[in-house]
Amino acid sequence: MLVLFAGIMTGANAQKERFKALFIYNFTKNIEWPPQVKSNHFIIGVVGNSDIAAELQTIAQTQKVGNQTIKVINGNSTDELEFCHLVFLSGNKTAQLPHLLTKLSGKQTLIITDGKNLAAKGSGISFVQDGDKLKFEICRRNIEKQGLKSSSALANLGIVVD
Amino acid sequence: MIDYRNASRRWLAGMLMTACVAFSAYAQDSAPSVSQMNEEQIHQLSYNDLLQLSLEDLLTVANRFGMSADEILEYFLNKDIVAASKKSEKTMEAPMSSTVISKEQIEHSGATNIPEALRLAPGVIVREKTPGNYDVHLRGYDNVPSNNIMTYSENQLTLLMIDNRPVYSHTFGGTFWEMLPVEVSDVERIEIVRGPSSALYGPNAVTGAINIITKRATDKKVAVNFDNALGNNNSHLANIATSFGVGNKLLARVSGNYQWNGRFNNDFYTFYDSQYHTQEFLETTLDPEDITKRTVLKENASAREPNVRRAGEKYGANVALTYPASDKINFTLMAGAQKSAVLTSMLGNRWAPLSTRESQTQYIDLHADIHGFQAQINYNTGVNEYEKLVHGFKCDIDVINASLEYDYTIHNLTLRPGVSFQKANYNDMPYVNVDLHDGYMNADCEMSTKAASLRADYTAFGKWRLIGALRWDQYNIPDVNHFTYQFMTSFKINDNHLLRASYSRANRGPFITDTYSNYTWYKIPNVFHIYYMGNKNLKLPVMDMMEVGYRVKPVKYIQADFELYRTEMNDFSWFTDDSLQYTGKTFPDPAMLAWINYHNFDLKVIQSGFSANIQVAINKNLTMDLHGSIQQTELKDFFPVTTFAMIQQLQADAMVSPYKKAAYTIDPSTFVDQSHEATPSFYGGASINYVLRDKWNLNTSIYHYGKQTFAMNRESTVIDAKTLVNLKVSYNFAKQNKVFINIRNLLGDDSNEFAFADKIGTKFFAGVQLQF
Numbered sequence: 001m002l003v004l005f006a007g008i009m010t011g012a013n014a015q016k017e018r019f020k021a022l023f024i025y026n027f028t029k030n031i032e033w034p035p036q037v038k039s040n041h042f043i044i045g046v047v048g049n050s051d052i053a054a055e056l057q058t059i060a061q062t063q064k065v066g067n068q069t070i071k072v073i074n075g076n077s078t079d080e081l082e083f084c085h086l087v088f089l090s091g092n093k094t095a096q097l098p099h100l101l102t103k104l105s106g107k108q109t110l111i112i113t114d115g116k117n118l119a120a121k122g123s124g125i126s127f128v129q130d131g132d133k134l135k136f137e138i139c140r141r142n143i144e145k146q147g148l149k150s151s152s153a154l155a156n157l158g159i160v161v162d
Numbered sequence: 163m164i165d166y167r168n169a170s171r172r173w174l175a176g177m178l179m180t181a182c183v184a185f186s187a188y189a190q191d192s193a194p195s196v197s198q199m200n201e202e203q204i205h206q207l208s209y210n211d212l213l214q215l216s217l218e219d220l221l222t223v224a225n226r227f228g229m230s231a232d233e234i235l236e237y238f239l240n241k242d243i244v245a246a247s248k249k250s251e252k253t254m255e256a257p258m259s260s261t262v263i264s265k266e267q268i269e270h271s272g273a274t275n276i277p278e279a280l281r282l283a284p285g286v287i288v289r290e291k292t293p294g295n296y297d298v299h300l301r302g303y304d305n306v307p308s309n310n311i312m313t314y315s316e317n318q319l320t321l322l323m324i325d326n327r328p329v330y331s332h333t334f335g336g337t338f339w340e341m342l343p344v345e346v347s348d349v350e351r352i353e354i355v356r357g358p359s360s361a362l363y364g365p366n367a368v369t370g371a372i373n374i375i376t377k378r379a380t381d382k383k384v385a386v387n388f389d390n391a392l393g394n395n396n397s398h399l400a401n402i403a404t405s406f407g408v409g410n411k412l413l414a415r416v417s418g419n420y421q422w423n424g425r426f427n428n429d430f431y432t433f434y435d436s437q438y439h440t441q442e443f444l445e446t447t448l449d450p451e452d453i454t455k456r457t458v459l460k461e462n463a464s465a466r467e468p469n470v471r472r473a474g475e476k477y478g479a480n481v482a483l484t485y486p487a488s489d490k491i492n493f494t495l496m497a498g499a500q501k502s503a504v505l506t507s508m509l510g511n512r513w514a515p516l517s518t519r520e521s522q523t524q525y526i527d528l529h530a531d532i533h534g535f536q537a538q539i540n541y542n543t544g545v546n547e548y549e550k551l552v553h554g555f556k557c558d559i560d561v562i563n564a565s566l567e568y569d570y571t572i573h574n575l576t577l578r579p580g581v582s583f584q585k586a587n588y589n590d591m592p593y594v595n596v597d598l599h600d601g602y603m604n605a606d607c608e609m610s611t612k613a614a615s616l617r618a619d620y621t622a623f624g625k626w627r628l629i630g631a632l633r634w635d636q637y638n639i640p641d642v643n644h645f646t647y648q649f650m651t652s653f654k655i656n657d658n659h660l661l662r663a664s665y666s667r668a669n670r671g672p673f674i675t676d677t678y679s680n681y682t683w684y685k686i687p688n689v690f691h692i693y694y695m696g697n698k699n700l701k702l703p704v705m706d707m708m709e710v711g712y713r714v715k716p717v718k719y720i721q722a723d724f725e726l727y728r729t730e731m732n733d734f735s736w737f738t739d740d741s742l743q744y745t746g747k748t749f750p751d752p753a754m755l756a757w758i759n760y761h762n763f764d765l766k767v768i769q770s771g772f773s774a775n776i777q778v779a780i781n782k783n784l785t786m787d788l789h790g791s792i793q794q795t796e797l798k799d800f801f802p803v804t805t806f807a808m809i810q811q812l813q814a815d816a817m818v819s820p821y822k823k824a825a826y827t828i829d830p831s832t833f834v835d836q837s838h839e840a841t842p843s844f845y846g847g848a849s850i851n852y853v854l855r856d857k858w859n860l861n862t863s864i865y866h867y868g869k870q871t872f873a874m875n876r877e878s879t880v881i882d883a884k885t886l887v888n889l890k891v892s893y894n895f896a897k898q899n900k901v902f903i904n905i906r907n908l909l910g911d912d913s914n915e916f917a918f919a920d921k922i923g924t925k926f927f928a929g930v931q932l933q934f
Contacts, residue, residue, distance in 0.1 A: 019224045026217050133225050153217050
């Protein structure tokens with residue numbers, strides 16, 4: 001029963017991770033990167049959550065961001081993320097956010113975090129769980145600071161924390 | 163030699179498939195937006211669909227079902243059910259032992275027809291007689307009384323309905339599954355209520371009721387569904403359906419189904435030497451019971467089944483029109499027809515127990531919901547030939563059902579008064595020589611029932627629910643009134659725990675044969691004639707049940723259901739040898755006459771059992787189900803003598819006093835108490851469904867029943883325990899278009915599941931399922 005229960009919890013989490021990956025891909029349609037980074041691969045870095053990285057890898061097999069094929073890199077540290085277009089910092093790695101912000105400052109990288117009030121602390125978008133509902137905070141100021149533009153849909157549908 | 167019929171069928175299927183693929187490709191582009199989708203359409207979205215959604219739509223989808231484990235649970239585990247109390251409610255809240263099998267479960271499981279799909283529910287014993295033809299019993303009570311003809315192997319105690327329309331056969335009692343005009347592709351869901359339910363559904367819902375809810379058009383958009391599977395033994399299954407809107411409000415669904423099931427063996431069991439033999443053997447071997455030694459064992463056995471490889475063939479077509487005139491007025495009109503021929507167990511008493519049964523019927527069924535009034539009227543007509551090999555088993559049928567109920571709610575109390583009427587006519591006169599009495603009835607026979615009912619449902623303190631249902635039925639024959647009832651209560655400890663209990667009484671209705679039989683069997687023409695006589699004063703069998711149940715959600719991904727029950731049944735009727743006489747006359751007058759009549763007898767059957775069902779929805783992609791029943795059935799005051807032994811005794815008694823009628827007297831001192839072995843003491847199943855990357859669906863299921871002993875008048879046989887493992891794998895190649903392989907009985911145990919019937923081996927199917 002313990003094994004079954006563990007499997008159940010894992011399965012439910014996997015469902016959440018799958019949706020977060022879908023959202024991350026969807027955010028790329030609502031953010032505009034400058035022309036100089038619209039060549040070669042669209043690189044997504046995932047810090048600390050291999051499930052989301054795996055889901056994004058699945059998406060990368062069939063989808064593109066504009067004309068760019070998607071490449072996903074996954075690791076536990078923020079050191080290898082300098083060339084990423086988008087970085088997702090998982091909830092259990094939130095402590096690395098200040099270091100990440102310093103490292104990626106002005107580098108045309110969308111920073112997405114997972115937790116409440118993190119957009120106010122520097123990320124562009126942050127997932128928040130409101131009961132059973134998945135929501136996201138958006139800080140347009142932080143996105144613009146990274147040299148990116150966000151669509152009005154993001155502000156309309158997210159919790160704006162500018 | 164080329165089988166041209168099969169070849170042309172395959173060409174037709176191929177052409178249909180090509181047309182469907184072409185139309186499917188054409189229709190790929192049009193997809194409604196999420197805000198226009200109903201719950202079902204959202205759940206059918208593929209991963210690729212999700213990737214293409216706008217952010218707004220993705221948020222909608224995520225929050226309508228994607229992220230909420232509670233909603234996953236609700237969708238997969240806690241389905242809606244109406245049958246348990248005639249009120250739409252969640253299965254977690256249902257006051258009776260009940261299960262809902264959804265169309266998704268059926269499709270994923272690979273069940274090739276409706277009886278096989280019932281293996282997904284607890285409390286249902288399903289045995290395959292010949293490929294595609296099934297025996298279905300709820301909680302058992304099979305073969306009671308035993309030691310008699312095979313008619314008593316049929317389930318006469320469960321009421322089957324399609325959209326609340328009873329499809330119970332009143333001729334011999336029971337359900338002939340091949341005569342259903344609908345197939346699995348037409349099923350929206352199957353609701354199963356275990357335990358006596360006459361007070362809610364009327365006569366024959368004794369061990370329970372099964373209600374097949376069919377699909378309706380839900381959208382004005384033209385949609386077409388098609389599936390086609392080819393299998394070993396030349397088996398072929400095909401279904402097609404289209405739904406569309408007409409004008410502003412009318413919605414239509416039109417469907418057709420076809421099945422051809424092949425056998426695993428060419429031969430037939432015969433009681434002559436308890437072996438399987440070819441038709442040639444049956445047609446040429448002398449009948450040891452024929453004292454003239456001039457006739458063969460069975461005349462013209464090829465008429466039993468002209469194609470010895472065919473287990474069954476059936477066609478069905480249905481139309482459902484729904485017209486929501488306003489919020490409070492809704493009409494549904496359904497009509498359809500079926501034609502079937504199956505090789506199945508005989509109802510009579512011959513040397514070879516398998517026989518072909520043919521049927522051709524049509525129905526029309528109107529439902530009207532008008533300001534809280536619910537009216538239904540339907541008519542079913544056609545021709546059934548119950549045993550092709552025996553003259554006199556063919557008749558015209560005409561059945562009318564009408565009911566009117568009204569829901570009246572005052573605060574926490576809902577009252578549902580109702581009236582209903584049923585009239586069934588069975589007429590064999592066009593097919594028999596009435597003067598010779600060579601038909602079973604030789605008349606146009608009528609059975610009718612008028613009924614009034616009241617159901618009250620009260621909830622106190624938001625937790626304690628009390629339900630009472632009463633029904634009064636007046637039959638034309640026997641001229642009796644029956645009062646049946648159900649009292650149920652449930653206590654909701656909290657959202658995750660529910661205790662329930664019920665006490666109920668139900669009765670079986672009368673049949674044509676046990677009431678109206680008037681048949682002369684010219685066993686040996688002009689030598690030995692047997693008269694079968696019905697009985698218009700039979701008491702109707704009655705079952706009482708006490709049951710307690712507990713439903714629990716230990717975590718929100720699991721729903722478990724436990725039920726403990728005890729039933730007791732009395733007033734069985736039996737078809738027994740009454741008397742025999744040597745006349746002393748010579749040819750052409752018969753030298754020997756016998757009389758067989760229907761009687762009640764003192765048998766009491768007591769059953770105690772426990773069922774459990776555990777459902778797990780780990781997420782949308784991984785669901786599991788496990789169910790099992792343990793039960794014991796005891797016979798009290800059972801008369802342990804076969805009807806054959808009775809007639810032998812009568813022959814001996816008649817020899818002592820020639821020219822006098824010898825009557826059989828049943829001596830109560832010979833009654834015994836014993837276990838009833840025809841119902842397995844354990845049966846159940848399990849299934850796991852896994853969706854991989856939104857493209858693959860893998861489903862494996864197990865169904866197991868324990869050892870049983872089937873005893874009839876000619877001989878007894880042991881049915882060994884059997885475990886069936888099934889596997890269906892489908893690949894979604896575009897939208898909802900799929901290819902699949904479906905393997906039934908993967909372990910290859912080809913033992914027969916039903917007494918004296920066919921081997922049931924491994925069936926392989928490969929096919930396509932297209933939706934556009």
